[in-house]
Amino acid sequence: MTKMYNAQGKLSQSDVLTKYAPLVRRLGLQLVAKMPASVDLDDLIQAGMIGLMDAASRYKEDQGAQFETYASQRIRGAMLDELRANDWLPRSMRKTSREVESAVHKVEQSLGRSASETEIAEHMNMPLDEYQSMLQDLHGSQLIYYEDFDRSADDEPFLDRYCVDRSDPLSALLDDSLRGALIEAIDKLPEREKLLMSLYYERGLNLREIGAVMEVSESRVCQLHSQAVARLRTKLREQAWTSVEA
Template structure:
């Protein structure tokens, strides 16, 4: 979109690509804890879009949407890195869920039900489900769970569009095979959630509509699925 003088129409471009900012924000929020606000990501993403409009040069041979996506993601990641968004307490709660799942699977010889996990943790079912909402996104499968360290940056591994981005990790054939086998062991509904989220690229709201449940419930099922997968893939 250009003005009469042949320059990019800044306002028109902002309006045209604002849905891209929202889409990237929603993709990223699903990988982050519940305390991160979607509106904050969108606001920062719009700043990244504005920066992309100011810096874009078509002579470099890169499509604007590709260039803008990098700038928008970068702005969101910078904001997240500058905030204490993932507490040690949240990571500890994540490990507690995984430990309970691991113990029950060893004892029962099958995937434990939510009520059984809650009982193992000494909390009510409602408290357990609330905990699943709180640890949303902090449980994505780590490549180091198959034999590496836990010292590299979480954002670079699971949110950033870098060499360590989730798609690159999932394309690792050894991990991919292990994931496929682990997903087959999930309860049926959780298999549906993982398939719709990762294979069909549906967001939580869309999955909720298909399953006829709330978005919060899908979030719980997703968190629980990832906890089960981490138990399967980690070297306990």
């Protein structure tokens, strides 16, 4: 194996970049595959390269761990920090999102089936076009927010109640139990919303492209996406998706 240490016993940054850049990309691909299509791989790789350089500057050959193992932890941590930093939505929009989710939950519990937009709008005492405008404003809403773990929020966040690994919420969100619960919840969506989520999260199409496939406007796709996200967040609450017993 080629030695990557300089005269001062430190790892050479140029050699580290050359040797471990593929590792950064591989970790980035593993992570982005579990994220919404809006997460940019290049941003994760850039953050991961910073994590790699940090690992190179801190690593000592005699500290016991292999460098690749040590660096992988630093790279992944830097990528998770990048995801945390980009998890934001104005508080007013979070409040609106919770109101929509609450309405969806109450109407669907009452009806025992997926609620239509008209039924949800009626429950919220607003015209359909006003409700659809609200969905439009929620464009960019995500299935999971880091603020879901914030105990200072108005009500107890559902993920905080059920997340096993509270030291690293995102790692817990990527586990098999959540993926299984999410697959089950998506399968119960109305057909159009199910198709939309498949095109967006599995096929990686943007809203304009999805609109072309579904033969609706981009703004209508945006509304349907926000509606689907509200339904899914409601279902995840109901399913208490980890193995923790309520």
